[in-house]
Amino acid sequence: MDPVFDRLEATIRARRDAPADTSYTASLFVKGRPKIAQKLGEEAVETVIAACSGDEASIVPEAADLMFHLAVLLADAGLSLDDVRAELERREGVGGLVEKAGRAG
8 A cells, every 4th residue: 555545544543432523534534434424525525626627737636535534434434545556456457348237236
């Protein structure tokens, strides 16, 4: 895993039980998964808006926010970016249409 993502996940885990009034991350956990998912969706939309704006530099901070909120959601579910990596590795070499067909049902 990339060291910056390792550190991000460690920080998220460490702040999970911090006082919500002193940690944005802790406040997300207190609000629960629906709020975490909502924030992830908002960041996804902001990333799409940045991507369509024609200002490539504006994509980077939005993508960072998106990755942060994804890591928070995964932590809330007891998962990690390593789980996502394992899934991507499982899919490696499988065409997208074939992979999607395998999920249908």
